[in-house]
Amino acid sequence: MEKKEIKIRSYDGQIDRIRIDDLERRCAVGLSKNTFLFTDTLGDPICRIRHSPLYNMLVAEADNELVGVIQGSIKTVTIDCSIQDRASVGYILGLRVSPLHRRKGIGSTLVRTMEDWFIANNAEFAYMATEKDNEASVKLFINKHGFVKFRKPAILVNPVGNHTLHISSKVEILKLKTEQAECLYRRFMASTEFFPHDIDRILTNKLSLGTWVAYPRGESWSTAFEPDRHLPSSWAMVSIWNSVELFKLRVGKASTSCLMSAKSLKLVEKILPCLRLPIIPDFIHPFGFYFMFGMYGEGLRSHILLRSLCRFVHNLATQCKDCKVIVTEVGAGDILRSHIPHSRLLSFPEDLWCIKALKKDRASTFFELTRAPSLKSLFVDPREV
Numbered sequence: 172m173e174k175k176e177i178k179i180r181s182y183d184g185q186i187d188r189i190r191i192d193d194l195e196r197r198c199a200v201g202l203s204k205n206t207f208l209f210t211d212t213l214g215d216p217i218c219r220i221r222h223s224p225l226y227n228m229l230v231a232e233a234d235n236e237l238v239g240v241i242q243g244s245i246k247t248v249t250i251d252c253s254i255q256d257r258a259s260v261g262y263i264l265g266l267r268v269s270p271l272h273r274r275k276g277i278g279s280t281l282v283r284t285m286e287d288w289f290i291a292n293n294a295e296f297a298y299m300a301t302e303k304d305n306e307a308s309v310k311l312f313i314n315k316h317g318f319v320k321f322r323k324p325a326i327l328v329n330p331v332g333n334h335t336l337h338i339s340s341k342v343e344i345l346k347l348k349t350e351q352a353e354c355l356y357r358r359f360m361a362s363t364e365f366f367p368h369d370i371d372r373i374l375t376n377k378l379s380l381g382t383w384v385a386y387p388r389g390e391s392w393s394t395a396f397e398p399d400r401h402l403p404s405s406w407a408m409v410s411i412w413n414s415v416e417l418f419k420l421r422v423g424k425a426s427t428s429c430l431m432s433a434k435s436l437k438l439v440e441k442i443l444p445c446l447r448l449p450i451i452p453d454f455i456h457p458f459g460f461y462f463m464f465g466m467y468g469e470g471l472r473s474h475i476l477l478r479s480l481c482r483f484v485h486n487l488a489t490q491c492k493d494c495k496v497i498v499t500e501v502g503a504g505d506i507l508r509s510h511i512p513h514s515r516l517l518s519f520p521e522d523l524w525c526i527k528a529l530k531k532d533r534a535s536t537f538f539e540l541t542r543a544p545s546l547k548s549l550f551v552d553p554r555e556v
């Protein structure tokens with residue numbers, strides 16, 4: 172059979188929007204062998220990268236048919252925490268190839284073209300995250316493109332119930348002004364791996380619902396804008412990103428006609444007690460989530476305060492009709508992990524992050540990064556969820 176020529180070009184909203192939505196539907200990412208996660212980008216396929224400082228979406232065409240897509244974004248982050256070394260990093264996401272056109276090198280060509288775009292824009296590293304059991308993706312990035320596994324954070328998912336949760340009267344919760352939050356981030360998290368240096372842009376984005384701190388009632392939190400101000404004996408913080416406004420998810424079988432099959436129903440039955448959703452459509456129909464980021468605490472009671480903050484986030488989520496789960500992602504060895512409420516059934520204990528150096532003079536940093544054990548904390552940028 173004649174080999175079709177593959178053309179790679181930048182995304183054009185007018186021509187590609189509907190075709191990409193269609194491709195996304197055909198390329199649902201597997202949660203398990205029979206269960207798939209569908210993403211509805213609410214008519215804006217570029218929504219997952221739109222909030223990054225520099226981004227690009229490429230499409231692959233064969234005979235005018237859209238057969239593949241990839242997204243990428245570039246930003247500056249802390250890369251080597253010990254010396255607070257900064258690096259420009261390119262993040263690859265949303266790689267999809269139409270099922271009928273797989274194993275023809277299209278995925279590989281899209282990755283290579285995105286890497287070229289990263290290099291042209293001075294990115295020093297490329298990184299990506301994938302399900303560790305996604306064999307096609309792991310083999311493509313590691314075997315074909317020289318990426319190396321380097322972090323295994325956990326994605327923690329907690330269902331939003333119908334009722335508000337009790338928060339101890341011994342805890343004070345305060346919403347910070349954006350500049351106060353930025354100050355706190357730069358003071359305590361600037362050396363965290365992958366901390367984005369444009370944190371101010373994240374905090375002022377309309378999808379950032381805010382940053383809250385919790386501390387023991389009776390102590391005070393100076394609301395004055397002082398970088399070195401005295402803080403309570405114990406405190407914790409969290410910010411919320413409103414992903415509900417960006418895209419919706421739906422869990423189901425690959426074919427809609429199979430959605431109500433016995434297996435799906437069994438799955439729903441299994442998950443429903445955790446979700447505490449009284450009716451099946453709430454689970455099968457599109458739902459959104461709040462993403463918690465920038466979780467941090469200091470002092471002996473910080474973990475208790477963090478729990479209160481998580482309850483507070485839950486209570487906020489109950490007021491949002493489409494927000495059915497709260498999601499966060501934490502480093503493999505992060506001590507906060509055990510204090511963040513989550514459902515084991517819905518969570519992913521090992522997301523796999525892989526990295527590649529794009530510049531020769533970054534080889535030693537790359538070696539250190541991939542050799543070093545998973546650090547305690549990792550900043551997961553809400554713009555990349």
Ligand SMILES: CC(C)(COP(=O)(O)OP(=O)(O)OC[C@H]1O[C@@H](n2cnc3c(N)ncnc32)[C@H](O)[C@@H]1OP(=O)(O)O)[C@@H](O)C(=O)NCCC(=O)NCCS
Binds near residue numbers: 266272280305311
């Ligand atoms: C992953 C995906 C993009 C690969 O696209 P593709 O065009 O088929 O990939 P390529 O043809 O360029 O394959 C390149 C290499 O990847 C590996 N690979 C790709 N698909 C594979 C599979 N199903 N099983 C094992 N290895 C696979 C092979 O090493 C392959 O090289 P080879 O064909 O010379 O052996 C595609 O399977 C897909 O869209 N999957 C669903 C969405 C998804 O999981 N995306 C990744 C999320 S990060």
